[in-house]
Amino acid sequence: MTNALVPKALIRYAPLLILAAAWEAASRLHLVSSLALPPLSDVAQAWVELVQSGELVTNGLSSLYRAGAGLALAIVVGGALGIFMASSRGVNAMLGPLVELFYPMPKSALIPVTVLWLGFGDGSKILLIFLGCMLPVTIGAYNGARGSDRHLVWSARSMGADRLRMMWDVVVPSALPELLNGVRTALALSFILLVSSELIVARQGFGYLIGYLGSNGSYEAMFAVVLTVAFTGFLADRVYQSVVARVLRWQE
Amino acid sequence: MSGPAQIVVDGVCHHYRPAVGRTVLALENVSLKVREREFLALLGPSGCGKSTLLYLIGGFLPTETGSILVDGKPVAGPGPDRGIVFQNFALFPWKSVRKNVLYGLERQGLPREEREKRAQAFIDMVGLTGFEESYPSQLSGGMKQRTAIARTLAFDPRMLLMDEPFGALDAQTRSLMQSELLAIWEKTRKTVIFVTHDVHEAVYLAERVAVMSARPGRIKTIVDTRFDKDDPEVHRTKVFIDKVDEVWNLVREEAIKALEKRPS
Amino acid sequence: MHRMASGAFWSAARLAPIVALLAGWEIFARSGAVTPFMLPAFSAVVERIYDDAFGGELFINIGVTLYRALAGFAIAAVGGVVLGTAMARNAVARWFFDPIISVGFPMPKIAFLPVVILWLGLYDVSKISMVVLDAIFPVVTATIAGIASVEKELLWSARNMGARDRELLWQILLPAALPQILTGLQVALPIALIVVVVTEMQMGGYGLGGAMMQASRFANSRGVFAGIVEIAIIGYVLVALMAMLRRRLLRWHQEAQAVTEV
Numbered sequence: 001m002t003n004a005l006v007p008k009a010l011i012r013y014a015p016l017l018i019l020a021a022a023w024e025a026a027s028r029l030h031l032v033s034s035l036a037l038p039p040l041s042d043v044a045q046a047w048v049e050l051v052q053s054g055e056l057v058t059n060g061l062s063s064l065y066r067a068g069a070g071l072a073l074a075i076v077v078g079g080a081l082g083i084f085m086a087s088s089r090g091v092n093a094m095l096g097p098l099v100e101l102f103y104p105m106p107k108s109a110l111i112p113v114t115v116l117w118l119g120f121g122d123g124s125k126i127l128l129i130f131l132g133c134m135l136p137v138t139i140g141a142y143n144g145a146r147g148s149d150r151h152l153v154w155s156a157r158s159m160g161a162d163r164l165r166m167m168w169d170v171v172v173p174s175a176l177p178e179l180l181n182g183v184r185t186a187l188a189l190s191f192i193l194l195v196s197s198e199l200i201v202a203r204q205g206f207g208y209l210i211g212y213l214g215s216n217g218s219y220e221a222m223f224a225v226v227l228t229v230a231f232t233g234f235l236a237d238r239v240y241q242s243v244v245a246r247v248l249r250w251q252e
Numbered sequence: 253m254s255g256p257a258q259i260v261v262d263g264v265c266h267h268y269r270p271a272v273g274r275t276v277l278a279l280e281n282v283s284l285k286v287r288e289r290e291f292l293a294l295l296g297p298s299g300c301g302k303s304t305l306l307y308l309i310g311g312f313l314p315t316e317t318g319s320i321l322v323d324g325k326p327v328a329g330p331g332p333d334r335g336i337v338f339q340n341f342a343l344f345p346w347k348s349v350r351k352n353v354l355y356g357l358e359r360q361g362l363p364r365e366e367r368e369k370r371a372q373a374f375i376d377m378v379g380l381t382g383f384e385e386s387y388p389s390q391l392s393g394g395m396k397q398r399t400a401i402a403r404t405l406a407f408d409p410r411m412l413l414m415d416e417p418f419g420a421l422d423a424q425t426r427s428l429m430q431s432e433l434l435a436i437w438e439k440t441r442k443t444v445i446f447v448t449h450d451v452h453e454a455v456y457l458a459e460r461v462a463v464m465s466a467r468p469g470r471i472k473t474i475v476d477t478r479f480d481k482d483d484p485e486v487h488r489t490k491v492f493i494d495k496v497d498e499v500w501n502l503v504r505e506e507a508i509k510a511l512e513k514r515p516s
Numbered sequence: 517m518h519r520m521a522s523g524a525f526w527s528a529a530r531l532a533p534i535v536a537l538l539a540g541w542e543i544f545a546r547s548g549a550v551t552p553f554m555l556p557a558f559s560a561v562v563e564r565i566y567d568d569a570f571g572g573e574l575f576i577n578i579g580v581t582l583y584r585a586l587a588g589f590a591i592a593a594v595g596g597v598v599l600g601t602a603m604a605r606n607a608v609a610r611w612f613f614d615p616i617i618s619v620g621f622p623m624p625k626i627a628f629l630p631v632v633i634l635w636l637g638l639y640d641v642s643k644i645s646m647v648v649l650d651a652i653f654p655v656v657t658a659t660i661a662g663i664a665s666v667e668k669e670l671l672w673s674a675r676n677m678g679a680r681d682r683e684l685l686w687q688i689l690l691p692a693a694l695p696q697i698l699t700g701l702q703v704a705l706p707i708a709l710i711v712v713v714v715t716e717m718q719m720g721g722y723g724l725g726g727a728m729m730q731a732s733r734f735a736n737s738r739g740v741f742a743g744i745v746e747i748a749i750i751g752y753v754l755v756a757l758m759a760m761l762r763r764r765l766l767r768w769h770q771e772a773q774a775v776t777e778v
Contacts (some may be wrong), residue, residue: 013610015611015612015616015617019616078762091697093533096530097530097532097533097534100530101748102748102753104706104709104743104754104756105751105752106706106709106710106751108711108725109748110748111714111717112728112729112732112743113737113740113744116735117554164778192626195624196714199626200714200717200718209774210627221629226630226631229624230623230627232621233623233624233627234620234622236622237622
């Protein structure tokens with residue numbers, strides 16, 4: 001079984017290997033300026049050095065802490081808000097238009113104001129990610145809760161479940177897929193907002209490190225961190241998807 | 253009603269090769285002759301390959317083994333000589349009824365005035381006058397199927413291939429459409445190959461019913477179903493009921509076999 | 517008549533929370549619970565916007581930002597549909613680009629901004645390129661999904677009626693995939709705006725992002741809030757225009773939905 005899987009994955013991701021090889025070749029053969037595009041092997045080496053010096057890990061943890069905290073708050077508050085809106089006509093009428101209003105606003109516009117309020121440190125980033133990521137979670141929770149099969153709800157009520165219990169037993173599980181999808185969007189958005197704000201206004205973190213290395217001329221190291229961030233975002237999404245798949249399956 | 257054979261299917265086999273899973277033999281050594289201007293029904297249980305046979309004749313699937321000759325020439329692909337009507341109507345949803353019907357005429361490069369005239373004539377023939385500018389999403393199932401039939405008739409194919417065209421309609425509409433189709437056929441007299449799993453429908457509409465076996469499909473028997481169908485109460489006449497019995501007995505064995513084969 | 521009246525009622529009902537929010541903002545800001553620095557009054561922000569419009573650079577900034585965002589969006593739209601179509605119909609294209617798309621989609625591509633600047637400099641080219649890099653992904657995936665979901669019977673019918681390969685693509689495949697392609701475009705548009713604002717903030721200069729960052733550096737909170745309001749309005753208008761375009765192009769599609777709402 002596993003013998004069949006390995007070649008399959010290899011065929012699937014082969015184009016990436018080809019690109020990597022092309023990168024290395026183009027750079028070493030000076031087909032492109034090796035300043036603008038340092039050889040991949042040099043980048044890899046710089047990456048190792050960054051890890052050994054601790055710079056990558058320290059900044060990385062700082063970034064992940066900010067994103068994690070902001071996202072966690074966004075999920076809790078946004079999720080509750082969305083479910084609340086779905087269950088109460090009044091709340092929906094009040095908050096619905098506001099959600100519609102803020103949805104198209106580029107969340108990156110909040111970067112300067114969070115900096116204004118909380119400076120260059122963790123607080124501004126966490127606030128930014130919290131505010132920016134709340135919306136997709138709210139919308140996901142709302143859509144999910146609204147889609148709850150009315151018959152399920154009625155059955156639960158008739159079996160004596162009070163409002164809160166019913167919400168837990170019926171609404172939340174059936175709302176889960178859409179809610180989890182909203183969280184997935186929020187996850188991607190959190191990385192975008194994190195990196196964006198750190199590139200512009202930070203003294204620590206992945207984005208800051210990229211900027212610092214770039215301004216230093218240490219392009220190999222800069223590429224190394226760029227790729228690290230990019231792949232972290234990719235991995236986070238993949239891990240999230242497999243966790244979600246497990247949760248939904250366990251639910252069945 | 254006999255004349256030179258228009259479609260000759262000889263020794264055709266076809267395999268169904270899904271992307272995942274085993275290859276399955278869908279049709280085994282199918283041979284059939286369809287005469288010019290004949291209305292032939294292909295009848296059989298689900299999965300017997302009747303639609304597959306239709307698609308092979310239509311040129312939508314390549315002939316692997318055996319040959320399919322239309323007017324003496326082997327089938328090389330789809331073409332306007334063999335008009336097809338699908339169960340799910342396959343109307344272009346972004347085009348109005350009129351534009352749908354016009355499509356085949358445009359492909360043929362007819363001059364504009366002639367196109368418009370023909371399209372309107374066929375829209376009228378199927379009883380959709382007044383709905384020319386409606387979109388498919390605004391039409392009922394029966395109206396959609398009428399549009400599909402008008403669209404296919406409009407470019408004047410030599411024969412009609414119909415794949416369970418009334419399968420998606422409710423019972424009343426279906427029976428209405430059956431009599432309308434018969435009336436249209438009697439007027440235009442094209443060769444028709446009509447795929448269905450409904451015995452009553454096959455006996456009512458067709459001149460001959462080719463009963464297919466369960467998968468892998470073969471032509472089991474061909475039953476002659478020509479009799480006077482003008483009587484509006486024909487469904488209750490003894491002739492009709494006897495014919496239905498005869499065909500049903502043939503199909504039933506195959507239907508049971510098909511059920512047994514299906515993994516549940 | 518009755519319908520118009522109830523339509524007006526619903527619009528008013530939907531505006532009410534927004535008006536309430538703005539009123540609440542004004543009252544809270546003036547109440548003294550927070551400093552005018554932390555939360556300038558809505559009226560003060562409006563005043564600032566007014567000043568920017570008639571004496572300052574508001575329109576230049578809006579124009580520049582819109583130009584970059586829309587240019588990038590247009591390139592991403594065309595490029596995305598072309599790439600998506602190629603991937604949907606050609607196995608080699610699909611094999612080659614599939615891992616790039618699926619790995620690249622969840623990446624925060626904004627991380628590549630310094631690389632893009634390194635390669636393309638500090639002008640519009642790099643900003644627009646960044647927009648394209650981010651906005652193309654949803655268009656590609658939507659196009660692939662849209663084309664894959666076209667019923668084979670539609671294509672078969674068209675071929676049955678004599679359509680040739682080229683005609684199939686333009687006359688059947690793309691129109692049939694249009695609803696999903698438009699959805700992809702609707703996702704890409706806000707992305708374009710987010711990215712353009714970030715790149716402007718990073719690189720400075722003209723544009724709403726640059727102006728806001730400037731205001732922030734000078735601790736000019738009115739300017740910062742003015743920027744938020746301006747960008748929010750622009751974002752809202754663009755998304756609304758896109759929705760209107762969708763309704764128009766998909767008249768044939770939406771009809772079905774309108775019927776069920778009754």
